[in-house]
Amino acid sequence: MRIGIDMGTTRTIAAGADRGNYPVLRFADLDGDQHDHFPSVIADVDGELVHGFAAERAARAGAPHLRSFKRLLGAPGTHPGTTVELGGQEHLLLDLVTAYLVAVREALPVPAGQVAVSVPAHAHSAQRIMTLEAFRRAGIDVIAMLNEPSAAGFEYTHHQSRSLTSRRTRIAVYDLGGGTFDSSLVEADGTGHVVLGSHGDSRLGGDDLDEVLLELVLERVGELSGLTADTLGPAGLAALREECRAAKERLLPQTRRMMIDLGQEHEPVILPVEEFYAAATPLVERTLEVMAPLVGELEAESGIAGIYLVGGGSGLPLVGRRLRERFGRRVHRSPYPAASTAIGLAIAADPDADVTLADRLSRGISVFREAQAGEGITIDQVLTPDEPLPATGVTTVTRTYTAAHTVGWFRFVEHAHRDPDGELRGDVVPCADVLFPFDPALRELDPAALARAEVTRREGGPRIEERYSLHPSGAVTVQITDLDSGFSREYGLARRG
Ligand SMILES: Nc1ncnc2c1ncn2[C@@H]1O[C@H](COP(=O)(O)OP(=O)(O)OP(=O)(O)O)[C@@H](O)[C@H]1O
Ligand SMILES: [Mg+2]
Numbered sequence: 001m002r003i004g005i006d007m008g009t010t011r012t013i014a015a016g017a018d019r020g021n022y023p024v025l026r027f028a029d030l031d032g033d034q035h036d037h038f039p040s041v042i043a044d045v046d047g048e049l050v051h052g053f054a055a056e057r058a059a060r061a062g063a064p065h066l067r068s069f070k071r072l073l074g075a076p077g078t079h080p081g082t083t084v085e086l087g088g089q090e091h092l093l094l095d096l097v098t099a100y101l102v103a104v105r106e107a108l109p110v111p112a113g114q115v116a117v118s119v120p121a122h123a124h125s126a127q128r129i130m131t132l133e134a135f136r137r138a139g140i141d142v143i144a145m146l147n148e149p150s151a152a153g154f155e156y157t158h159h160q161s162r163s164l165t166s167r168r169t170r171i172a173v174y175d176l177g178g179g180t181f182d183s184s185l186v187e188a189d190g191t192g193h194v195v196l197g198s199h200g201d202s203r204l205g206g207d208d209l210d211e212v213l214l215e216l217v218l219e220r221v222g223e224l225s226g227l228t229a230d231t232l233g234p235a236g237l238a239a240l241r242e243e244c245r246a247a248k249e250r251l252l253p254q255t256r257r258m259m260i261d262l263g264q265e266h267e268p269v270i271l272p273v274e275e276f277y278a279a280a281t282p283l284v285e286r287t288l289e290v291m292a293p294l295v296g297e298l299e300a301e302s303g304i305a306g307i308y309l310v311g312g313g314s315g316l317p318l319v320g321r322r323l324r325e326r327f328g329r330r331v332h333r334s335p336y337p338a339a340s341t342a343i344g345l346a347i348a349a350d351p352d353a354d355v356t357l358a359d360r361l362s363r364g365i366s367v368f369r370e371a372q373a374g375e376g377i378t379i380d381q382v383l384t385p386d387e388p389l390p391a392t393g394v395t396t397v398t399r400t401y402t403a404a405h406t407v408g409w410f411r412f413v414e415h416a417h418r419d420p421d422g423e424l425r426g427d428v429v430p431c432a433d434v435l436f437p438f439d440p441a442l443r444e445l446d447p448a449a450l451a452r453a454e455v456t457r458r459e460g461g462p463r464i465e466e467r468y469s470l471h472p473s474g475a476v477t478v479q480i481t482d483l484d485s486g487f488s489r490e491y492g493l494a495r496r497g
Helices: 052-060 069-074 093-107 125-137 148-163 206-225 229-249 273-295 317-330 340-349 447-452
Strands: 003-007 011-016 041-045 048-051 065-067 083-086 089-092 114-119 141-147 170-176 181-189 192-201 257-260 269-272 304-310 331-333 364-372 376-383 395-402 407-418 424-437 463-470 476-482 488-492
Touching: 003 093, 003 148, 003 340, 011 340, 041 052, 041 093, 048 052, 048 093, 052 065, 052 093, 065 083, 069 093, 069 125, 083 093, 089 093, 093 125, 114 125, 114 148, 114 340, 125 141, 141 148, 141 340, 148 170, 148 181, 148 192, 148 304, 148 340, 170 273, 181 273, 192 273, 206 229, 206 257, 206 269, 206 273, 229 257, 257 273, 269 273, 273 317, 304 317, 317 331, 376 395, 376 463, 407 476, 424 447, 424 476, 424 488
Parallel strands: 003 114, 114 141, 170 304, 304 331
Antiparallel strands: 003 011, 041 048, 041 065, 083 089, 141 424, 170 181, 181 192, 257 269, 364 376, 364 407, 395 463, 407 424, 463 476, 476 488
């Protein structure tokens, strides 16, 4: 089955493409009960890593565990060599995420066929490439990587296309998740979707609202019973944080007071909701500021049909209230707030869907060249998004250099934008992986054997030319040639799927 997998900061959600329907896939917990998510938690049980529901149970029993590891992927400076401490051991973050995704794949109720995955709209290149790499290493065949709010945009147009009119063809997606806030302005033009812009904040999500509530509760218990973060200890504090999260999730628009349980030995804390909302308002205001450049004043001529609220965090009544105060009736909450991105990904993965990815002809092509396994990746934009298509013949671009390894490893991606500082922005779609034998001794190997060959440094390798050809159809091919011996191979950079 073609599926979409949305690896969230708190929950991973998957949806399938089933003859025009996009059901959310269910994961069984340890008791066999079905859930529409797989927890994004990793725990260390006596030196062995467990994931998802098993990790949640282990965490409750006091095992060392890691939540919100996606935030680490999104942290500035994260690279393939980044390590994380868990249970007194250093792990490569990439290994942890890969093992987690293996657990997700095995927990899926259907075999994962071709899969579309997502990253936050503002995710930088390292997060994108490491996420892709972890999925691949986990044995998952990724055919597309979309920005989370763009995927939610597909879900919107699929389910609510009637609210789009010939004058109002744009939709602003507001996605408040567990760890991230993302917003995108999506133009839905018939079957094509063009993302006009994306803005987000990787350090703003439901987790932060929990923290705000935790602070308030700690103030209260301090006054009432003298309990502090220190006397609670790390486990007590983690349990209280979970209580705060649960109390936050129970809030309804009409709720006046919140009750936070402190266990049997202490009286529960009662807090007026308005006190929590007053403390949380700056965070909600921050989301509005981040989104502001996309939607402006939402004047009639903006062409915006609505603001679409997705993500679990947008369930906080304060969020809907504040957005309606600001934008009025054009604010709509998804009927599947937590699953909207996964459903949109399943739609994107479905070749029969009537909503499709934006036309690829306007995308740039970049190549990731691995210097040496794990040691460093360089990114080179070979074609910019505004490269005109030739009317006839081909446009060529070449690169020449001296090979420094036994095997050349090239990962090609298509992308919408690239900042002057080199960061890829917008949707990034993998379009080809190419291995080229720089070492003449490896040229007899078939592709599978070449993929298994060890890559080592080899100074003074042959002079290599990469010649890219852009064809009138928008197709791109690359011919890689050993200029010393004339050995040459050509590869198509067609998108798979
Ligand atoms: N009813 C609710 N009211 C308020 N917050 C809620 C509600 N339900 C869920 N949440 C919060 O939503 C957040 C999780 O949202 P979601 O599942 O969309 O995030 P995610 O996809 O895991 O994270 P991200 O998209 O940031 O990577 C958590 O902070 C959770 O407490
Ligand atoms: Mg999410």
